[in-house]
Amino acid sequence: MKPTLEDVVRPSMVVSGYRIEKKLGAGGFGKVFLAWRDGGPCALKFIHLESVGEWGWRELFIMLRHEFPNVVKLLSHFKWPEEKPEYLVLVMEYVPGVTLYQWARDNNPCARELVEKLLPLARALKAVHAQEVKHRDLKGDNVLVRETDGEPVLVDFGAGAMPGAPRVTGALAPANLRYRSPEAVAFFLREDRKRGESYDYSVRDELYALGVVLYVLSTDVYPFNGPDDELLGEILDGDPKPPHVRNSRVPQALGELCLRLLAKAHARVPDAEALCEALEKLLEAAKADPRWEVPLCYGWTVDGRTTEDAPELVGHDPEAWLRKWIRQKPKRGRPPAPPVVAPAPPEPPDTSTVPTLRTRVRRAAPVLMAxxxxxxxxxxxxxxxGQRQQPPSSPTPGQxxxxxxxxxxxxxxxxxxxxxxxxxxxxxxxxxxxxxxxxxxxxxxxxxxxxxxxxxxxxxxxxxxxxxxxxxxxxxxxxxxxxxxxxxxxxxxxxCPGAQVRKEPAPQACPAGAVETMTRQLGIPVGDMSGAELPGRKEGSNKPVPVKEGAFSLELTGNWRVGKDAMLRGGREVLPDGTRLSGQLCIGEKRVYGRITQVVTPTGDTFSVCMELYDKVGDRGLEIEPDGGGAVTVHPFADVKAVERFE
Structure with a gap:
């Protein structure tokens, strides 16, 4: 099997004078390693020329021509290995820190702090757009918060564009679907779109993506979310719940600015300069309003719980819910050190006190089991x-x-x-x-x-x-x-389905755009297959696992590589090990059929696909194992096959 980049580039080895320390991360266009030279750190981005093609030169072209404030700097570049180059290596400024989303999760910022982070980012976009450059993959994971000064730094121009940059095919630039503007989605779904026609990405698209970032930072959820087919329709409708309605800690002025960024093109904030002016006004208003200083999410408490995540039990397993609810962590911020408390002798219960939520949950467990x-x-x-329930008493304030x-x-x-x-x-x-x-x-x-x-x-x-x-x-x-x-x-x-008659699923078309995304953007040809594992398998065991009809997910058991030879050697990686695949499971009379419509990589990138579940001998579906003890069980390992239509 052809070695991967991680097999070749290892810690302590020297690549063209740079000593590799560790891998920092991976994106759609390359993998980044921390390296040292002349006593200073830098980030080496390895771009595989054969698999990425012309896309690999766009970032170099843009970064060579320009240097922007709050944008990662290009220091040098070279091809590697020297004798037979396979990779374009960009030597970038090393930015120690975490992504913007991780910063929010770690620090639980207030609304003022959000604006203070977004304002330098908006000014950077203003400078970028002034040179007719567009990032085209703006999201929270492509912004680093530098730990030395807290400044946001925009990274990864792999999908960027500017006049004169190498042109590549594709209706849309590679990016996460959640950040697509309504006009980009409308173009993608247009019936009269000509073959090879590309979307004209504009500054307003960039500002829409920044609006999604602001929404996530403010509410901790995306404005639109779900499977790709539903997500496309929600983006087109363009009616997200206002941030200040979803989260009462968001000042209304900040929520309204976010909605203006997510509005249809004609009503959207027109450019980065106007956004900078709006953010500066918000900072002035924040000085006189204490609500801007309140953390936007619940933090860690010793015995407290948030109130919005207590689910209704209707239609669900109370025992399973209770286990999950107890394990769930608070929202944002770092956990405090556990207090050291000396054990005290038990005291008789005081009926005048209201028990803590943990006590309530513990007492509720027998009821839920019943x-x-x-x-x-x-x-x-x-x-x-059912028995008539007495009206609940009012809780004590603060509990x-x-x-x-x-x-x-x-x-x-x-x-x-x-x-x-x-x-x-x-x-x-x-x-x-x-x-x-x-x-x-x-x-x-x-x-x-x-x-x-x-x-x-x-x-x-x-x-x-x-x-x-x-x-x-x-x-x-x-x-x-x-x-x-x-x-x-x-x-x-x-x-328990009992004696109902089970039938095979009827043929069905793939979700709109799924085949194009799968074959062009991911590079997975129709008919290609890769191994996967169903959930529920115990480590080291090949015993059948139970399955149920409806939504399901499974995980790749290795890197999905295309172009392998008959001995499964060589090829190039298109999806990494650990990628999760999701779709619908249908239980037939003798076999279980799976239709997969979405994949999510370990780094969170989501793609719409069209795939079916196959067994290891090449037959569609998985054979139902006998003696399942009343449950439908199948072999835990399967193959996933790319198709152009569900059979």
Whole structure:
């Protein structure tokens, strides 16, 4: 097998006079290593010329011509190895620090601190745009916060553009879909788009991406999120929840500026100069308003919990939820050192005190276990009788409370493959029900949801099907306890398909743009395959694992390489080991079929794809193993095949 760059470039080796210390990271156009020369550090970016092609020269072309404030500097460049060059190596200024998103997670900044970070970045973009240069991949992970002075530094111009730079094919520049503007998405979905036609990326696209960055920093969630087909429609609709509504700690003026950056092109902030003026005005206003000094997210506490992440139990396993809820960490900031407290003798309980949330959760555990038991009994009897619940007493001010219902971003399962490290937040100075904040208003059990496959020109991907199911439930037993028991019992009933007839999935077109992204942007040809592992396998075991119909994910068991020979040697890496793949699982009569529509790399880059699950002998789907003990089980290892249409 052809060695990878990590196999060749190792710590302590010398590359053209630079001593390698360690790998710093990887992006879509190269891998970066920390190196030393003449007693000083630098960053070496290795760009594989054969696989990246003309894209590899764009960053060099831009950085050679210009030097911008708050932009990483190019020091030198060379080809390597000298005798037979395979890589273009850019010698860059080394910026010690963390990404902008990691800085926010570590420090839990206030609104003023966000503006102070964004203002130098906006000034840098003003200088960049003045030279007709566009970054085209602006996101929080491409901005480093320098640890020496706290200044933001824009890095990675691998997807950049400027007049005279090498031209390459592709409808859109490679970038994360969440940062695409509505006009870029509309171009991509246009039915009359000519083959080879490229989108004319503008300054307004860059400002839209910066608006996404500001939204994430302010609320800890993306303005739009989800599978690619839904995400495209949401971006086209362009109606995000205002940041100051999602998170009450965001000053309204800052939230409104963020919405102006995310608006349609005609209403968007026109250029970086106007953005700088708006940010400067916000800093002036912040001097006289103490709300700008409040951390935007909850921090670490010894025994406290946030209130917005307590999910409703309807339709879920309370025991599994309880385990996950207890393990979940607070939102932002660094954890304090655990206090050293001498053990004290137990005291008799005082009925006048309100127990802490941890005590409430511990006391609630037996009740939740009983709910699970009743659900199982209910599955056999076909119904569960709910009991009338007494109105809850008002909590003592200052005590954390367990609130319902489930926030939209919360999931009881492992985070969806498109999920980020960001979460929703709520105001700390009052209960979540005091205003809209980050906690959603109370809602009944939702009506069934119909998912629509995106086609060219479609703007709305997901809608609630008409009907009166929610109203019927509302007219029934309004007791929360009864609703919980009925929902858990229904979930238990649905978990066992019984004697229903299972059929193979019908043929279906791939999501819009998935094949183009997969073949052109990732470079995975139709028909290529790679190995993957289903979740649930124990280390060192090949025993079958249980699967359920619906959303699922699996993980690559090695680097996906294309162009391998018959002995699986050589080729080039297109997806790294550990990449997660997600899609839908369908259980047939004898086999389980999987359709994969999205991949997420370990660095968080997300791509729309069209792939199917195959077994190791080359047959579509995975054979259902016998003696599954009532569950549907399959072999834990499979192949993933790139296709142009779901069979």
């Amino acid at each position: 709910v699970v038991g009743l659900a199982v009994v209910g599955a056999g009897l076909g119904h569960v009788l 954390p409370v367990l609130t319902l219902p489930l926030p939209g971003e919360f999931s009881l399962d492992d985070p969806a493959p498109w999920a980020t490290h960001v979460h929703e937040v709520a105001p700390p100075w009052k209960p979540p029900e005091a205003d809209a904040g980050a906690t959603p208003s109370k809602a009944n059990t939702p009506a069934p949801v119909t998912t629509m496959t995106l086609s060219s020109g479609t703007t709305r991907m997901k809608k609630k099907a008409p009907g009166s199911q929610a109203e019927k439930e509302k007219k029934g037993n309004n007791s929360t306890g009864a609703n919980v028991l009925l929902a858990v019992a229904a979930a238990a009933n649905m978990a």
